[in-house]
Amino acid sequence: MEIISKILFLFFFLLPILAASSENQVYIVYLGGHKGDKEVHEIEQFHHSYLASVKETEQEARASMLYSYKHSINGFAATLTPDQASKLSELEEVISVFRSHPMKHEMHTTRSWEFVGLEEGIKTTQMHSHTAGMTQGLLSKAKYGHNVIVGVLDSGKFLSSCFI
Incomplete structure (x- = not known):
């Protein structure tokens, strides 16, 4: 009986964590063009500030950042929940937020x-x-x-x- 109660405890403890992690998907957040007034590290900090506004902690915001587009476009790729992506899209400075579909494109041949x-x-x-x-x-x-x-x-x- 003790084993069953431990299994049930773990099941109910881990279920919300598994559900939350399965919601995370990769999103691209597009902020428009660069104005040319910031250094590369400042741009990345700027991108992190957007993530920090929808994540619970600064550490979680840093961990969710996948890539910061600093040269040709102004934006970043991050793992977000649909709710977090929606909150980001409502910000005035954000032009668009869209989900990335990594399996949508396939590599072309080299032959x-x-x-x-x-x-x-x-x-x-x-x-x-x-x-x-x-x-x-x-x-x-x-x-x-x-x-x-x-x-x-x-x-x-x-x-x-x-x-x-």
């Missing part, structure tokens, strides 16, 4: 020929001679890529920041 459809075209020309003129014509007109510089296709994903 350029397949990515632009040329690898498939070469394989099909070997099987279907009636389409050979179209695909082989494009490749031969382009001299099979001789002296061509392939540009970078930036999908906006950075491997170390999977939350964006």
